[in-house]
Amino acid sequence: MRDFSADQRWLSINTATVRMSRGVDLPLPEIIEACAQRGIRAISPWRDQVAAAGLDTISKLVKSHGLELSGYCRGGMFPAVDARGLAAARDDNRRAVDEACELDAKCLVLVVGGLPGALAGKAAHKDIAWSRSQVRDGIAELLDYSRTLCMPLAIEPLHPMYAADRACINTLEQALDICDELDPPRTGEAKEGTQASLGVAVDVYHVWWDPKLQAQIERAGRNRLLAFHVCDWLTPTTDLLNDRGMMGDGVIDIPRIRGWMEAQGFAGYSEVEIFSSGNWWRRDHGEVLDTCIQRHRTVV
Amino acid sequence: MRDFSADQRWLSINTATVRMSRGVDLPLPEIIEACAQRGIRAISPWRDQVAAAGLDTISKLVKSHGLELSGYCRGGMFPAVDARGLAAARDDNRRAVDEACELDAKCLVLVVGGLPGALAGKAAHKDIAWSRSQVRDGIAELLDYSRTLCMPLAIEPLHPMYAADRACINTLEQALDICDELDPPRTGEAKEGTQASLGVAVDVYHVWWDPKLQAQIERAGRNRLLAFHVCDWLTPTTDLLNDRGMMGDGVIDIPRIRGWMEAQGFAGYSEVEIFSSGNWWRRDHGEVLDTCIQRHRTVV
Numbered sequence: 001m002r003d004f005s006a007d008q009r010w011l012s013i014n015t016a017t018v019r020m021s022r023g024v025d026l027p028l029p030e031i032i033e034a035c036a037q038r039g040i041r042a043i044s045p046w047r048d049q050v051a052a053a054g055l056d057t058i059s060k061l062v063k064s065h066g067l068e069l070s071g072y073c074r075g076g077m078f079p080a081v082d083a084r085g086l087a088a089a090r091d092d093n094r095r096a097v098d099e100a101c102e103l104d105a106k107c108l109v110l111v112v113g114g115l116p117g118a119l120a121g122k123a124a125h126k127d128i129a130w131s132r133s134q135v136r137d138g139i140a141e142l143l144d145y146s147r148t149l150c151m152p153l154a155i156e157p158l159h160p161m162y163a164a165d166r167a168c169i170n171t172l173e174q175a176l177d178i179c180d181e182l183d184p185p186r187t188g189e190a191k192e193g194t195q196a197s198l199g200v201a202v203d204v205y206h207v208w209w210d211p212k213l214q215a216q217i218e219r220a221g222r223n224r225l226l227a228f229h230v231c232d233w234l235t236p237t238t239d240l241l242n243d244r245g246m247m248g249d250g251v252i253d254i255p256r257i258r259g260w261m262e263a264q265g266f267a268g269y270s271e272v273e274i275f276s277s278g279n280w281w282r283r284d285h286g287e288v289l290d291t292c293i294q295r296h297r298t299v300v
Numbered sequence: 301m302r303d304f305s306a307d308q309r310w311l312s313i314n315t316a317t318v319r320m321s322r323g324v325d326l327p328l329p330e331i332i333e334a335c336a337q338r339g340i341r342a343i344s345p346w347r348d349q350v351a352a353a354g355l356d357t358i359s360k361l362v363k364s365h366g367l368e369l370s371g372y373c374r375g376g377m378f379p380a381v382d383a384r385g386l387a388a389a390r391d392d393n394r395r396a397v398d399e400a401c402e403l404d405a406k407c408l409v410l411v412v413g414g415l416p417g418a419l420a421g422k423a424a425h426k427d428i429a430w431s432r433s434q435v436r437d438g439i440a441e442l443l444d445y446s447r448t449l450c451m452p453l454a455i456e457p458l459h460p461m462y463a464a465d466r467a468c469i470n471t472l473e474q475a476l477d478i479c480d481e482l483d484p485p486r487t488g489e490a491k492e493g494t495q496a497s498l499g500v501a502v503d504v505y506h507v508w509w510d511p512k513l514q515a516q517i518e519r520a521g522r523n524r525l526l527a528f529h530v531c532d533w534l535t536p537t538t539d540l541l542n543d544r545g546m547m548g549d550g551v552i553d554i555p556r557i558r559g560w561m562e563a564q565g566f567a568g569y570s571e572v573e574i575f576s577s578g579n580w581w582r583r584d585h586g587e588v589l590d591t592c593i594q595r596h597r598t599v600v
Contacts, residue, residue, distance in 0.1 A: 115551055118535045126553040132511065161461045163509035164535050164551045174511050209463035211432065211474045235418045235464050240537055251415055251464045253426040 001255075001262050004270070004297055011296040012042035012070035013289065014229065014273035015049055021285035028053045029061055031285070036065040038289055042269050044071040044227075047096060050103075059102050070269035071154060071201065071227045072096070072105035076167070077113035078138030079131040081124045085116065086134065090141060097146045106268065107154040107226040108146065109201050110139065111167050118165040131168045139198070140182050147197050154226035155179065156201040159209075161240055172207055172216040175200045179224055186223055196223045202261065203229035203273065205244055208252040214260050222265035230254055230300055231274045242277040246291060248299035258300065270300050301555075301562050304570070304597055311596040312342035312370035313589065314529065314573035315349055321585035328353045329361055331585070336365040338589055342569050344371040344527075347396060350403075359402055370569035371454060371501065371527045372396070372405035376467070377413035378438030379431040381424045385416065386434065390441060397446045406568065407454040407526040408446065409501050410439065411467050418465040431468045439498070440482050447497050454526035455479065456501040459509075461540055472507055472516035475500045479524055486523055496523045502561065503529035503573065505544055508552040514560050522565035530554055530600055531574045542577040546591060548599035558600065570600050 004010060015031050028049040035043055043062075050058050062069065075096040080086045100108040112135040115123040139153065146153050155175040158167035169175050179186075183198040200220060207213050217225070232250030237243050247254055258270065272292045274280055280288050304310060315331050328349040335343055343362075350358050362369065375396040380386045400408040412435040415423040439453065446453050455475040458467035469475050479486075483498040500520060507513050517525070532550030537543050547554055558570065572592045574580055580588050 115535075118551060121535055123535060123551045126551050128509070128553075159460060160509040161459065161537070161540075164533060168509075170509055170511070209428070209460040209468075209470055211470070233464060235415075235421055235423060237461070237540055240461075240540065251418060251423045251426050253428075 001259050002267070004300055006297070008040055008293050008296055010269050011040055011293060012044055012269035012271040013040055013292060014044040014073065014271050016046055016073070017272050017274045017280070017292065018285040018288050019046070019049065020281035021283075023282050026285055028058060032058070032061050032065060032067065034285055034289055036067065038293060040289070040293070042068040042070045042271075044069060044073055044109075044271050044273070045103075046073045047099065050099065055099055055102060062103060068269075069103050069105035070271045071107050071109045072100040072103060074109045074111050075142070075153070076110040079113045079116050079134045079168070081116050086138070089138060093138070093142050094145050097142070097149060097151050100151050101149050105151070107152040107195075107199070107201070109154050109156050109227065111156055111158060112139070112169050114162070114164050114166055114168045123164065128163065128168050135168060136178055136181070139178060143182055143198055152195050152226050153198050154201040155198070156203060157206055159206040171210055171212070172200060172202065172220070173212055176216060176220055176224065195226060199224035199226040201227035201229060202257075204252050204254055204257050205229070205231050205233060208233060208257065213257070217260045217264060220264065225261055225264055225266045227271060228258065228261055228266060228268060229271045229273045231272065238278065242275045244274045244276055246274060246280065247272070247295040254300050270296060272296070301559050302567070304600055306597070308338075308340055308593050308596055310569050311340055311593060312344055312569035312571040313340055313592060314344040314373065314571050316346055316373070317572050317574045317580070317592065318585040318588050319346070319349065320581035321583075323582050326585055328358060332358070332361050332365060332367065334585055334589055336367065338593060340589070340593070342368040342370045342571075344369060344373055344409075344571050344573070345403075346373045347399065350399065355399055355402060362403060368569075369403050369405035370571045371407050371409045372400040372403060374409045374411050374456075375442070375453070376410040379413045379416050379434045379468070381416050386438070389438060393438070393442050394445050397442070397449060397451050400451050401449050405451070407452040407495075407499070407501070409454050409456050409527060411456055411458060412439070412469050414462070414464050414466055414468045423464065428463065428468050435468060436478055436481070439478060443482055443498055452495050452526050453498050454501040455498070456503060457506055459506040471510055471512070472500060472502065472520070473512055476516060476520055476524065495526060499524035499526040501527035501529060502557075504552050504554055504557050505529070505531050505533060508533060508557065513557070517560045517564060520564065525561055525564055525566045527571060528558065528561055528566060528568060529571045529573045531572065538578065542575045544574045544576055546574060546580065547572070547595040554600050570596060572596070
């Protein structure tokens with residue numbers, strides 16, 4: 001297992017972690033500057049942050065600082081109630097692939113969506129199997145496109161508490177079943193030659209509880225393991241979405257899970273992704289980044 | 301599939317659903333009276349409520365009203381950090397079996413526990429595999445006892461969001477793996493001859509999201525399906541524990557899941573279990589029970 005204690009070579013900051021500083025929105029260019037100042041080598045930005053600053057601007061900033069993108073957040077949200085909605089999702093996902101290519105991201109992360117309308121509090125139906133079928137079809141269609149551009153797609157299984165409104169792919173096993181169905185030979189011929197064109201993003205927050213986690217990471221193998229996200233599960237957790245903990249402050253045995261990943265040959269970034277409206281988003285982003293570096297070295 | 305529309309023959313009220321009326325604790329004898337007045341035939345009481353009123357008192361009340369117990373809540377909480385803690389859990393679980401027998405419950409529901417100390421906000425360790433091993437051993441030991449009294453044990457897999465603090469058994473598959481390991485021939489010779497001595501309680505709130513749910517209900521088969529609990533998943537859900545919805549107010553396709561249960565021969569109660577500090581516990585318990593009856597007839 002790699003030794004993270006001496007530096008932050010393999011730390012990546014998902015920019016949602018510092019999307020607010022002292023409770024105020026922090027523009028992506030400032031986030032990038034703050035990361036670069038601290039010798040952080042990689043980020044994973046969100047599309048809305050990129051759009052707000054302009055894709056060209058961000059692309060130039062990232063390159064001028066020599067930053068890598070451990071991933072791009074995010075595509076997905078495939079389910080819809082009609083053909084028009086499905087087509088809109090398809091088009092938007094193709095744009096996300098294009099942007100990921102422009103930014104030279106390692107992968108496009110897919111948060112696949114749940115029941116249409118549920119995120120707004122009004123689900124159009126209760127047929128999660130239907131949503132799952134639409135997700136499968138949506139990924140299949142997007143894969144035809146992303147393969148031509150050599151941009152790997154990383155399905156991120158989300159915690160089951162998001163099954164209704166954010167993602168109806170909720171276990172690593174379920175995500176890998178889709179990978180194996182849509183990309184059986186793990187072909188890809190994606191960037192770097194070792195990654196499948198379709199794989200998974202393993203976020204400890206979403207999967208730490210799974211009794212089959214180790215077995216499914218082994219099943220995934222190196223070329224399906226496209227991203228590794230870290231934060232922590234707090235007890236108690238006071239909000240379903242925005243009460244993620246800093247690594248070390250909760251109950252997840254992060255080094256154990258990282259060990260399982262690395263036993264398969266995973267050698268990418270540990271990407272810190274923390275949504276925390278009550279704590280970390282209220283602090284100064286410099287303090288948050290310094291804490292991420294310190295925890296990355298000691299408890300990841 | 302049974303027709304529930306004409307009466308509440310198969311409705312059971314988990315007494316947590318009305319543990320408060322207008323925000324004030326409601327004693328179990330009053331809950332029992334209110335259920336009986338409405339022609340409700342079954343309840344599932346909690347140990348703390350029984351203890352507060354006295355086991356003898358409740359036993360007599362239940363019998364005088366001709367009520368059945370669809371289950372008894374609850375045993376479990378097996379994990380501990382030392383032998384003394386494990387022994388205390390063992391002894392307490394045996395008392396729970398004794399009480400379930402005295403009340404003639406259909407089964408003792410097991411909420412198995414998670415990381416020791418996590419429920420109080422301070423987990424003693426992060427080794428969930430260790431907790432799972434203690435749970436398996438604890439159930440094995442309790443089963444030796446419960447079999448002698450013909451009291452079936454129903455493992456309740458809890459939603460993964462409770463893995464840290466309440467139950468580290470989080471899928472039906474995982475629960476059934478334990479059942480098959482500890483009771484391979486589904487022997488039992490429990491009450492009524494058709495139930496295994498070890499089985500599962502299927503609560504739609506905990507398992508609705510699971511892509512393997514139907515397959516695992518089929519795997520369970522009739523004599524492992526010991527209980528069926530209903531409520532609903534709200535979008536948004538504002539609290540991890542106490543924001544369960546009334547059947548029909550959320551996104552769970554309850555009739556579909558009941559259909560899967562009944563296709564296996566399940567013919568027991570639909571037990572309503574709603575924790576709702578912000579809504580139903582604030583209302584008058586009579587209104588809550590009337591609503592349960594109405595929803596049981598129309599959306600379960």
